[in-house]
Amino acid sequence: MKDWRRERRELNEYLLEQDWDVFGTLKFVDGRTIGSVTANKLLRSYWNKIDRVFFGHAAERQNVRVPRWCFAHEGSDVENFHVHFLLKSPLADIEHACTILNAVWAQHHRQTGPMAKNWIMPVIRREDAVNYVTREYWRMGSATLLDDISWAKTSAAEMAVQETEAQAHRINKAASSAWIVAATAALRNQQSRYTYSS
Numbered sequence: 001m002k003d004w005r006r007e008r009r010e011l012n013e014y015l016l017e018q019d020w021d022v023f024g025t026l027k028f029v030d031g032r033t034i035g036s037v038t039a040n041k042l043l044r045s046y047w048n049k050i051d052r053v054f055f056g057h058a059a060e061r062q063n064v065r066v067p068r069w070c071f072a073h074e075g076s077d078v079e080n081f082h083v084h085f086l087l088k089s090p091l092a093d094i095e096h097a098c099t100i101l102n103a104v105w106a107q108h109h110r111q112t113g114p115m116a117k118n119w120i121m122p123v124i125r126r127e128d129a130v131n132y133v134t135r136e137y138w139r140m141g142s143a144t145l146l147d148d149i150s151w152a153k154t155s156a157a158e159m160a161v162q163e164t165e166a167q168a169h170r171i172n173k174a175a176s177s178a179w180i181v182a183a184t185a186a187l188r189n190q191q192s193r194y195t196y197s198s
Contacts, residue, residue: 008137011145015069015086015130019156021094022087023129024120026105027113031080034111039081040148043070046108047149053104053174054090055162064162066090067154070146071133082113083146084133086123090159094122099183103175106183115186124194 026043028034034042050066051059058064067088074081089097098120106115123129136144175183 004138004141007142008134011134011137012130015133016126018067018069018086018088018152020067020069020086020088021123022085022089022098022101022120023123023132024085024087024098024101025118026083026085027117028082029111029113031075031082034081036081038111039083042109042112043083043146043149046105046112047151049108049174050101050104053100053170054159054167056166056170058162064154064158065151066159067152069133069150069152071136071144072140072146073136073144074140086129086133088154088156088159089122091163092160095184095187098122098187099180100171100175102186103179103183107175107179115183116189118186119190121187121190121194 026046028039028042047066047068047070048059051064054066055064068085069087070083070085072081073084087101091097091100102115102118102120105112105118134144
């Protein structure tokens with residue numbers, strides 16, 4: 001028991017040293033039936049798409065990817081698979097980045113969760129976010145950290161130079177204005193619910 005507590009504490013300390021400003025939850029239409037193989041394929045393709053939306057060819061050619069730390073959770077009944085993440089916004093406008101992340105996930109596949117079911121917003125309290133993403137460590141151990149879809153090798157400076165007209169064009173192609181409006185409404189709802197519950 002002491003080992004997992006020490007490991008979680010060390011992971012929390014590591015995460016708090018990293019540069020991130022978004023907390024997210026990606027849900028599936030049905031987390032109880034998705035299966036790990038299908039879920040992992042969808043998550044991998046989603047993050048690859050996100051990297052291409054924000055960074056275009058630089059995602060593959062220069063390994064410029066959105067810095068993220070992803071965590072598998074199974075829920076209180078161990079049957080509701082979903083993913084939490086901490087992420088460094090690839091845009092100066094963090095809220096806009098949140099809406100894009102949600103809109104792209106919601107329309108990514110018929111099994112990915114709708115915008116209102118996901119939760120993607122700027123971080124308010126870093127310690128709370130870290131404790132939340134690692135809270136199933138006692139049950140899953142290090143398997144809760146999804147190393148294969150996490151990425152920690154891109155600096156904020158590398159991302160900043162990618163904020164170009166070409167990036168804005170890719171974003172517009174990835175999520176129409178109607179999807180962004182809906183994702184913005186979902187974000188405002190999440191923010192009001194968070195403020196109310198705090």
